[in-house]
Amino acid sequence: MTQYRPIRRALLxxxxxxxxxEFAKALLQRGIEIFSTGGTARFLSGSGLSVTEVSDYTGVPEMMGGRLKTLHPKVHGGILGRRDQDNSLMISSGILPIDMVVVNLYPFSQVTSNGSTLDSAIENIDVGGVAMVRSAAKNHKDVAIVIESSEYRDILRELEIHNNSLTKDTRFRLAIKAFEYTAEYDSKIADFFKRLAAQCNNKIVQPPDRFPNILNLSFIKKQDMRYGENSHQLSAFYVKNINTDPSVATAQQVQGKALSYNNVSDADSALECVKSFEQPACVIVKHANPCGVALGDTIADAYIHAYKTDPNSAFGGVIAFNRTLDAITAREIINRQFVEVIIAPFANADALKITAIKTNLRVLICGQWHAQKTALDFKSVQGGLLVQDRDVELINKHQLRTVSQRMATQQELSDALFCWKVVKFVKSNAIVYGRNNRTIGIGSGQTSRVYSVKIAAMKAAEAGFKIAGSVIASDAFFPFRDSIDIAAAQGVHCVIQPGGSVNDNKIIAAADAYGMAMIFTDMRNFRH
Structure with missing residues (x-):
């Protein structure tokens, strides 16, 4: 590949x-001829620049409402033509070599993100532009493809240094960006059509396969992280092309130092957990595990009780709310603990004045969410990707199945539903002790379920909570009765669990022997 290629003619x-x-002016000043199309040609010529319209060069006017502009052999021959092989054919066919293509595509994602009609979306699918980008990238040996305005300054600088030529390294780098660009563009279009198909309830348009044979994912880099999960790992945060649901990915950081990899991970866990509750709620997360969750009449009340679950673990944690962060709550947090991140739908001005006292404290505003939607969840493994439905299933009291002789009281039932919502977000094996819509002990991440029971009880006792009369939730079935024996000895009155063990009858018999209420959800909530 020739190190330098002169740029004599560019298509914009x-x-x-x-x-x-400004870029076109600089090219003309360097003696580079400019071809241009449609609106770009009118914009440049209207500003007093001398450009040749592509239709004048090809002899074929734009047609079909602008759908056909550049799909012509004289255009693509000029881009694809190999200077060392096709030169004589190009001359005999009247094809002029085009050395640089400057193209960016119709703004499909901007148009469709605001709920456009199908017709409007279709008219914003670029065809000719994509073809030119791919042609130029394919023939990067002879042609430079520029798809971002951020490249203009560097291109002009290199033209100045190398006497109107670009290096092969630059052309190769630009070609890579071009192929990434068209892949992302096509992914946006495919995602739009898949969403549209999923919304159709007729027989004409069938919803796409949930798990297609080929999975194309497109994410945009939102920011570089200081480092990854550990300081020796490099990291960046990527987000979906179109994000409409409030999340960590869409949240706006309104104060504090740059987010870390772990901040984003923990904020996601905390926010998704707090979304489960309708009443004012607070979730405190440390190392992706809830260490305190509570409901209250206000979010300040909810925070205080969530914090009391495990003050030691709450230190340096991430706090999520499902209501606007107010000054009272902000003051309670600042006065009680060191916190890495606070995330909430909104924050009022007085609250932000208080949190600003801690200059490193990161505050994220994500907006108000509605009912959680079904989506896909991804887990990376070496050389592959596990894909599943996101676990957004919620249960209500009418779906619960009492299997014990004693029925749960109304308060026990309320606490059982609360603990069940929390245990779903605790790493397996997970156990949650709760009372009065507040966690009092959480056992997480143990390979033995009975150890999670013991750890949760130990934490509750150390925090000074009365365990007697409380409820426990388990994310999966109890394989043996040992956990029930321990819970009963502590005075637990009600157990909520999925059921499904071969020893269910023995587990239920143990609950009956202790006079405990036992509720089956028939739904497991592993989290790894």
Whole structure:
């Protein structure tokens, strides 16, 4: 591949006009001829620049409402033509070599993100632009493809240094970006059509396969992280092309130092847990595990009781709310603990004045969410990707099945539902002790379920909580009665669990022997 390729002729066709006028002026000043199309040509010529319209070069006017502009042999021959092989054919066919293509595509994602009609979306699917980008990238040996205005300054600098030429390294780098660009663009279009198909309840359009044979994912880098899970790991945060549901990915950071990899991970766990509750709620997370969850009449009340679950673990944690962060709550947090991140739908001005006292404290505002939607969940493994439905299933009291002789009281039932919502977000094997819509002890991540029971009880006792009369939730069935024996000895009155063990009858018999209420959800909530 030749190290340098002179740029004598460029084709400019852009939807994003930022910087294009100045760039075109600089090219003309360097003696580079400019071909252009449609709106770009009108914009440049209207600003007094001398450009040749592609239709004048091809002899074929734009047609079909602008759908056909550049799909012509004289255009693509000029881009694809190999200078060392096709030169004589190009001359005999009247095809002029095009050495640089400056193109960015119709703004499909911007149009469709605001709920456009199908017709409007279709008209914003770029065809000719994509073809030119791919042609130029394919022939990067001879042609430079520029798809971002941020490249203009560097391109001009290199043209100045190398006497109107670009290096092969630059052309190769630009080609990589171009192929990434078109892949992302096609992914956005495919995602739009899949969402549209999923919304159709007729027989004409069938919803796409949930797990297709080929899975194309497209994410945009939101920011570089200081480091990954550990300081020796590099890291960046990528987000979906179109994000409409409030989440950590869409949240706006309004104060504090840069987010870390672990901040994002913990904030996601905390936010998704707090979304489960309708009453004012607070969730405190440490190392992706809830260490305190509570409901209250206000979020300040909820925070105080969540914090009391495990003050030691709450230190340096992430706190999530499902209501607007107010000054009272902000003051309670600042006065009680060191916190890495606070995330809430909104925050009022007085609250932000208080949190600003801690200059490193990160505050994220994500907006108000509605009912959680079904989506896909991904887990990376070496050389592959596990994909499953996201666990957004919620249960209500009418779906519960009492299997013990004693029925749960109304308060026990309320606490059981509360603990069940929490245990879903605790790493397996998970046990949650709760009372009065507050966690009093959480056991997480143990390979033996009975040890999670013991750890949760130990934490409750150390925090000074009365365990007698409380409820426990288990994310999966109890394989043996040992956990029930321990819980009963502590005075637990009610157990909620999925059921499904071969020893269910023995487990239920143990609960009956202790006069405990036992509720089956018939739904497991492993979390790894």
């Amino acid at each position: 066709s852009v939807s994003d006009k930022v910087g294009i006028l």
